[in-house]
Amino acid sequence: MENIYMPLPIRVKNVRVESDDKMLRTFDFEFVNEKDAFDYLPGQFCQLSIPGVGEAPFGIASSPTEEGFLRFTVNRVGVVTTALHHLQEGDIIGIRGPLGNYYPKEEFKGKNVVIVSGGFALTTLRSLTVYLRDPANRGDYGDITLIYGARRPGLMIYRDELEKWEKENDIEVHLTIDSEVEGWDKLVGFVPTVTKEISPSPKDAWVMLCGPPIMIKYTLPVLAEIGFPKERIYTSLERRMKCGIGKCGRCNIGSKYICLDGPVFSFAELEKIPEEI
């Protein structure tokens, strides 16, 4: 029997500091043994594992259409994330995955997609965006709109890439920061406010919404006002996790395990769960 707790070795291909406060780092990993490489879909997560330190779950930021690396952006908050921040190119750690479900890309095939995100929650939505824009998939989807906000320009992750996307004509990108900063010529305002100003059409459109709880809280009513039904607004949730496979019992909200039934849920599903998200 396969040992589902056994991490597979991956090697750090490159590391870069993702934010000006240096709390976010982005890692590209490659499998030490090619045979270990797995298929995954945008929205899934993995457990990164450092022997002697522990494991923690992270959403996959790369897209399955990008071959040769797995990307994760890590916020330094605890023991495992601090150890991850100390990794250097060539270092080997462990990985378990892919875990959980994914953004319902089959369900919104042929539809328009609105991606709303804030802070460093863009990770799995970057995966989704890259996936949807891949030449093999782009024809299957309608308009793609990305609304992304950060407190200030220096906290905006994947900024070079986002600025490249701004110039592309198959995606509409709106970047915003919380308050005016010298040299910033894009939008200013919180994500809910900006979303209201842009008011993407709800017709044949689905929303993937991911960000800090406070952003979600104020963006949901805006989306409802614009006319998006809860069945077509999806989010990805996080909780403290240990196993990632529905055994250790700590990531439940109501009867659902985020690791097993999620992390991606529609707000129609979440509405039935009384526990706070």
Next chain:
Amino acid sequence: MSVYRIKKDDLSLFLEKLREDFAVYAPVESDGITSFAELEPGQEPAFGILKTQKPPKEVFYPQNEIMFRFNEEGMTPELYDGKPIALFGVRPCDAKGFNIIERVFIDPKYEDPYWSARRKGSLVFALACNEPLLSCFCNWFGGGPFDKTGSDVLVIDTGEDYLFEPTNEGAEKLLSNIGGFEKAEKADIEKAGKLRKKAESSMGEPPKLDSVKETLDNSWNSPLWDRISAKCLGCAVCTFSCPTCYCFDIQDETRRDKGTRVRLWDTCQFPLFTKEGSGHNPRKSQTSRLRQRFMHKFSYMVETLNEFGCVGCGRCVTLCPVNLDVRDFLEKIAAEKDK
């Protein structure tokens, strides 16, 4: 399936023979704590105990176990590879508990190898409860003092003899291989029937729990939660002693360049269980943690496994330092419907 009889005096011999092919676990007392442990040669099980303080789940799912050993070379899994396990003297509630917990460890998508390594090929000899305790309420959840769910052999103490009632062919074959049994006679079966009746009727009529899940699902914001949790100390003895609680933590322990990854029982009653790296804790209050425990057992598990996550063993009732009795809670909830 036939029923077999063995003289009480011959049980030690039977257990000795069983030990040839199995690691035999039975109730024992050590330093004042009663639990299931592997019998040493010649050691007699402590049958005077009806209910061990620690549930026998630890035989298949130890309170702490090494999952991996690691050094600079990498990680090596450490899985149980001892003799198949036989449990003797498990009570029917606990035997049923194995079946419930197993559905978590072996679900349609993922099988837990550590659980399976101990559980596969195991044998459960359940000992019927002739005299259920006041804290017992297995009959509330479809169980009973002579219930066979989860056991390979139901053992009945008829005074001078034990009757062995196998529930599957494998177990019956094993009994005949070990030998030393006679076929039970009609009088034995009748005696067992009487004991069963007496035990069952001593437990009284259980309340109807059909409406419990629905009532709970509609009581998320009820003041009831604050009321019942007001005296809860959050000590978690209810979860550690529960035969259907399965939550665990995984921790790495290191010494110089070597170490182990261990899994340990954990509990939803401790704040750290859900506290996140950012400092955010989705279950900040003891009220929310107690609600999680009760909702999990009496609503969520009904939804995910189609059965209550409680077997009525009553350990949480007897061990709770503030007398928080889950039966009072359930009766209150069950009575809500009539209001």
